[in-house]
Amino acid sequence: MRAAHADPAWLASERNARVALSFIAEPGDAFIGAMLGSAGAIETFRAVLADDAALAGDLLPGRPGSSRNDQATTDRQLARLRSRLDYLPTLARIDLWERNGFRLVCPGEPEWPTQLDDLRETSPVVLWLRGAADLRFACLRSVAVVGSRAASAYGSVVASELAGDLAARGITIISGGAYGIDACAHRAALTVGGSTVAVLASGLEVGYPLGHTDLFATIAQTGLVVSESPPQKAPTRPGFLVRNRVIAALSRGAVIVEAALRSGALNTARHARELNRPVMAVPGPVTSAQSAGCHELIRDWAAVCVTQAADVMELISPLGDECTAAAGAADRDPAVPAERLDPVTVSVLQTMSTRTGRGPATIATLAGVDLDTAMRCLGLLAAAGYAERCDQGWRARRTTQPTR
Secondary structure (H helix, E strand, C coil): CCEHHHCCCHHHCHHHHHHHHHHHCCCCCHHHHHHHHHHCHHHHHHHHHHCCHHHHHHHCCCCCCCCHHHHHHHHHHHHHHHCCHHHCCEHHHHHHHHHCCCEEECCCCCCCCHHHHHHHHHCCCCEEEEECCCHHHHCCCEEEEECCCCCCHHHHHHHHHHHHHHHHCCCEEEECCCCCHHHHHHHHHHHCCCCEEEECCCCCCCCCCHHHHHHHHHHHHHCEEEECCCCCCCCCHHHHHHHHHHHHHHCCCEEECCCCCCCCHHHHHHHHHHCCCCEEECCCCCCCHHHHHHHHHHHHCCCEECCCHHHHHHHHCCCCCHHHHHCCHHHCCCCCCHHHCCHHHHHHHCCCCCCCCECHHHHHHHHCCCHHHHHHHHHHHHHHCCEEEECCEEEECCCCCCCC
């Protein structure tokens, strides 16, 4: 089998060159990110293959004719990347991952959330997704809910109530899939039939932590499991902190439910603040070391103290949307204009009634699509505000249905 970099025709595509770079670059690699922003993926990968520091230096923005010290640094970076060319999988393995339900999304594609561009040079090279929802639409109305892995009973209850109330109002809950607060937030969103996105520090094939394999599978049925790492990659200790920037960038604000002074959740709060996202913290007992980080955020970082979903909605909702949000998801306007929906999604929507629900299999049959396509469209329609779950399955919200 041929590795991806051994097939010049495959690498002639900007998208495929970007995919290849994602296997040899670490998440958040600013060196690769700078060249991608300046010259694109094809030229960047050619510079790596050629091991040409002068060429790479010319591709870096603002560094034409770079100094000897700069070229020495570039030499080291190129050597690091070239040493990882063996990490590139065979083309057959990439096809197998996609057949197994993993899909790739690149910048500029319809499903790519444009708010990730706020990360500039450290923006993900690609994202691997598993799940029924559309990532861009799911993140239009979203909030990150994160906190301690060793959550207390108090933290678990607060996280569940807060995430469940927000999800019931149509807000997508974004978290890291870890034990503790993250898991409480994901499960609460699922319980109320809401949307949730888990951003992993490992590849999707590994699915760390392994104890959450069933949780990730449940999330994928209506939401998304996301990673910027290749599917087979195991997590690393620094990788969890690097992953947190993606959680912060995808969301419209970050809520820290429970965090000790050295908690990784504070790292997510720091990224959110740097990205100009609202940072919110839930107060805890003054005697609890598990809430000391939240208290520090409120005291020293000017984080907003929140105790209920309505507090969060005031900060993440657009001006004038607070009242509609407080009234619940059923009363708010769709987050995506009807003309932005693709024809297949419209055909799925037109099979649903506002009065009674229908099961996904019935909807798929009536729309003339397979079940996987129907589930993907239902996730998109729920995130966009056109559809909702009910006891009988899925129904359309009381809003004007688009026609084509």
